[in-house]
Amino acid sequence: MLAGGSPVKLYTSSEWLEGSLSMGKDLLVWIDSTPKSVNKLVISKKAIFSVILTEKHTKAFKTIKEAAKISDSTKESCCFTIFTISRNDSSTNSNDNNDRPVCDSWSFSAKDHASALSLIKQIQVLIRPDYHSRQLYSLVLINHTSGKRKASKILKDFVEPVFKLGNVKYDIHETTGPDFAYDFMLSHDLSKYTSFCTISGDGLLHQMINGFLSRPDSLKFKQVPFAVIPAGSGNGLAWSVDCGWPELACISIVKNYSQPMDLMAITRPNHPLMFCFLSVTYGYVADVDIESEKFRAFGSARMDIYGVLRLLSLRQYNAKIHYLPANKSVELNQNFSTSSVPVINGKQINYITSVNGIDPPTDGNLKLENGTNPQNEFSVHQPSPLKNSTSPSDSVNSSSGSSLLKSSDMLQSSRPHGLPSLKSAGISLPVDKALLPQNWVSLEGSFTFINILNAPWLSKSFLSCQSTDINDGVIDLIWSTSKSRSKLLPYFTGSQNPDSMFDNVNINHEKITSIIIEPEKRAKPLTPTSPLPESNPQSQNKPYEIVKGVGIYSLDGEAAPVDFIKIDLVPSFVKIMTSPWFENPRNKRQKSKTPRADSKAALFSYSAVSKSNSTEFSK
Numbered sequence: 001m002l003a004g005g006s007p008v009k010l011y012t013s014s015e016w017l018e019g020s021l022s023m024g025k026d027l028l029v030w031i032d033s034t035p036k037s038v039n040k041l042v043i044s045k046k047a048i049f050s051v052i053l054t055e056k057h058t059k060a061f062k063t064i065k066e067a068a069k070i071s072d073s074t075k076e077s078c079c080f081t082i083f084t085i086s087r088n089d090s091s092t093n094s095n096d097n098n099d100r101p102v103c104d105s106w107s108f109s110a111k112d113h114a115s116a117l118s119l120i121k122q123i124q125v126l127i128r129p130d131y132h133s134r135q136l137y138s139l140v141l142i143n144h145t146s147g148k149r150k151a152s153k154i155l156k157d158f159v160e161p162v163f164k165l166g167n168v169k170y171d172i173h174e175t176t177g178p179d180f181a182y183d184f185m186l187s188h189d190l191s192k193y194t195s196f197c198t199i200s201g202d203g204l205l206h207q208m209i210n211g212f213l214s215r216p217d218s219l220k221f222k223q224v225p226f227a228v229i230p231a232g233s234g235n236g237l238a239w240s241v242d243c244g245w246p247e248l249a250c251i252s253i254v255k256n257y258s259q260p261m262d263l264m265a266i267t268r269p270n271h272p273l274m275f276c277f278l279s280v281t282y283g284y285v286a287d288v289d290i291e292s293e294k295f296r297a298f299g300s301a302r303m304d305i306y307g308v309l310r311l312l313s314l315r316q317y318n319a320k321i322h323y324l325p326a327n328k329s330v331e332l333n334q335n336f337s338t339s340s341v342p343v344i345n346g347k348q349i350n351y352i353t354s355v356n357g358i359d360p361p362t363d364g365n366l367k368l369e370n371g372t373n374p375q376n377e378f379s380v381h382q383p384s385p386l387k388n389s390t391s392p393s394d395s396v397n398s399s400s401g402s403s404l405l406k407s408s409d410m411l412q413s414s415r416p417h418g419l420p421s422l423k424s425a426g427i428s429l430p431v432d433k434a435l436l437p438q439n440w441v442s443l444e445g446s447f448t449f450i451n452i453l454n455a456p457w458l459s460k461s462f463l464s465c466q467s468t469d470i471n472d473g474v475i476d477l478i479w480s481t482s483k484s485r486s487k488l489l490p491y492f493t494g495s496q497n498p499d500s501m502f503d504n505v506n507i508n509h510e511k512i513t514s515i516i517i518e519p520e521k522r523a524k525p526l527t528p529t530s531p532l533p534e535s536n537p538q539s540q541n542k543p544y545e546i547v548k549g550v551g552i553y554s555l556d557g558e559a560a561p562v563d564f565i566k567i568d569l570v571p572s573f574v575k576i577m578t579s580p581w582f583e584n585p586r587n588k589r590q591k592s593k594t595p596r597a598d599s600k601a602a603l604f605s606y607s608a609v610s611k612s613n614s615t616e617f618s619k
């Protein structure tokens with residue numbers, strides 16, 4: 001319901017129009033009071049990120065920086081300006097990230113200074129409901145070495161002015177090395193902050209989240225959202241939460257929009273438990289991501305350019321994978337269904353283990369027992385029926401040697417508070433197929449790539465899976481054994497909707513909750529007794545021996561040595577800032593006649609009143 005309107009003039013088309021301004025719960029409405037006038041302006045609260053007292057000048061602010069400066073100097077005035085963000089109505093394509101948001105400013109004049117201040121107070125509640133009762137205070141870590149080294153410019157052009165205009169206080173710390181964010185989050189007092197933010201790529205946020213979750217008191221700050229203001233080369237998470245443009249990321253912090261985010265718990269031999277929010281990749285995508293680090297100066301284009309080169313000489317890696325399909329992790333008590341039997345290179349793979357001791361029907365054309373795949377590409381897991389299939393004991397395989405995962409013991413030592421039990425925790429490595437719970441699926445073969453995803457976008461131009469979401473309670477597993485460049489190219493170039501390419505012949509897709517990778521070749525530590533340290537993409541000293549054909553893992557874009565690895569979904573484990581209209585995830589937007597949730601048509605409606613002032617975010 002709208003409260004009664006206050007007399008307020010709106011500056012439009014070089015003149016002041018008499019009218020009244022009313023505030024609803026979710027919108028602001030100005031109506032021309034001239035008899036028979038059709039002039040009306042409606043602005044959705046999602047679009048408003050600032051309102052400031054301004055001098056009675058009608059000149060538009062050229063940049064947001066200029067507006068931020070003026071917000072200091074205006075003393076007594078009856079004028080005020082509202083700043084909004086939206087996208088142009090013409091941008092309707094969900095599968096590209098090229099439409100930059102635009103800023104509009106709207107100039108109003110109230111009866112007097114006191115009325116202007118009173119209206120400003122009401123509009124601030126539209127910016128965020130607790131504007132007057134809670135001061136936002138952001139912890140900001142900035143990595144000047146990210147991407148094309150534009151972090152300082154992003155700070156000056158976007159973060160400083162938008163935070164000032166939106167009344168967000170902040171403490172900023174420059175990273176001094178690769179472990180800075182991890183150590184900072186582990187050791188500093190975080191109690192005054194309302195968000196933990198980076199100006200960086202995905203790598204720094206990865207360090208920040210892992211440092212945070214290693215704190216003994218992390219549970220206390222569980223409601224504090226993380227935010228990433230993109231300055232890196234990939235910025236996969238930022239694009240996945242509709243904050244790929246720095247101005248949108250800053251405005252999300254001002255408006256304090258957040259939602260829970262799933263994480264992937266990563267368990268590896270000789271490493272503490274760690275978490276990824278974006279992806280774990282092995283094969284083509286990891287090779288491109290990590291090996292193209294030397295071309296950082298090209299920004300996100302480094303991956304596109306190097307990706308083409310790598311495609312010309314495709315590599316494959318022999319490995320076994322074992323995964324728990326999402327539909328099997330909930331309920332075991334169901335009959336075998338053939339609907340989910342995948343087809344690999346045109347051949348149906350009888351990969352599903354027997355469920356509750358009932359053997360799956362066999363395909364007349366195939367006899368798929370271990371090693372008897374007609375293409376000799378996969379061997380198929382057909383374990384003996386287990387009595388207790390859901391939770392085998394946490395035994396450690398005695399023949400496993402020192403590098404083996406000590407299952408639950410290892411996890412206990414570094415488990416963050418509130419971490420649910422991990423589905424793979426009871427499985428010792430190397431996997432003994434006879435002991436693998438029967439709802440798990442095993443495959444073995446030569447993989448071109450294995451992508452394990454928690455978010456749809458891995459970079460500005462690479463939508464790796466449209467149907468995934470940061471908070472959908474599942475992991476998306478996408479893998480290929482194909483060497484067909486023509487079939488793989490459209491997936492990596494984004495020329496087609498990725499999900500339409502998941503044909504289970506060249507590119508396979510499964511929704512899962514846990515996965516174990518057992519690569520045939522593994523990285524070797526240089527000193528056999530010392531653990532494999534976390535590798536840093538920029539480090540010149542690789543602490544492990546480079547063995548030809550081993551490849552590399554990319555964990556949220558951070559290089560890691562190839563070894564046994566377990567990945568388990570942890571639902572809604574942290575919070576992440578998203579753009580104000582992220583409730584309808586943009587990756588799910590379709591081309592349609594309905595206006596985009598972030599378009600001017602959806603956020604404003606105006607009749608006759610058509611001239612707002614455009615303000616540049618940065619020059």
Ligand SMILES: Nc1ncnc2c1ncn2[C@@H]1O[C@H](COP(=O)(O)OP(=O)(O)OP(=O)(O)O)[C@@H](O)[C@H]1O
Binds near residue numbers: 177178200205232296
């Ligand atoms: N001052 C620093 N010197 C060297 N390395 C740093 C410094 N600060 C952070 N790092 C490390 O740099 C790595 C990459 O950083 P970041 O993710 O910010 O940029 P990026 O790799 O260009 O972007 P993206 O991950 O999106 O591709 C992270 O591992 C981070 O820990």
